[in-house]
Amino acid sequence: MIQGLYRLMIELTNGKWTSSLLRRFARSRASRFVVPSFARIYQLNVDEMEKSVSEYPTLHDLFVRTLKNESRVIDRSEDSVVSPVDAVIEDIGPIKETSEILVKGKTYSIEEMLGDQEVLSKYLNGTYMILYLSPSHYHRIHSPVDGTVTKQWTLGAKSYPVNKLGLKYGVRTLAKNYRVITEVKTSFGHVAIVKVGAMFVNSIETTHKGSELEKGGEMAYFSFGSTVVLLFEKNTFQVEAAIQTPKDIKVGEKIGVIHK
Incomplete structure (x- = not known):
């Protein structure tokens, strides 16, 4: 009960x-x-x-609890991209030239998700990854890469469930929910880190100071479970071969490698 x-x-x-x-x-x-x-x-x-x-x-x-030091080990390989959250990797796939992605049998628009035509063009024909945080997960968000924040913006108002059923039966949840988007310039291209609220308006709080991000360094936190969508430019990212969705993952674990 x-x-x-x-x-x-x-x-x-x-x-x-x-x-x-x-x-x-x-x-x-x-x-x-x-x-x-x-x-x-x-x-x-x-x-x-x-x-x-x-x-x-x-x-x-x-x-929004923090963890003991050394609770998470960050993969420091020069070419690695790491998980920004403790989560379940629900989906990975290509971003079409039309900006569409297919998640749990439902089509989403990256154009609608980002709300910025200029930013969008970088990610067409690139790769997306969706990481879902349940209420049981550690809710702090860490940077998946080393880089410089070039832009950060907020979109959306209401937030609907973004769990497996929410993704499958909801109405464009990833593109309509309240979300905070951070674009990071790296040595291999740009990465967009889309933090999607699951409920509560303004439930995403940024914590990083300045524009420089270190791989594994904290950058924000969620109140309650939610979702992070990672977007990579074309020909810049290769998913770790061992990852099969759904896949439990923790902060700092390797999710792929970069192509410079």
């Missing part, structure tokens, strides 16, 4: 007012009473948390 309540609360609520109320509750001191049960239901790895469960004063603090 409790698990069903959490699923209803986190995965199905998307209205402006209900989301606002839930957001306020998650940040309130009253929410501390559900922290232990949430950690238990979603089987959070308490051994890697920087604090014990009892030390989180609100549910929001638990969602």
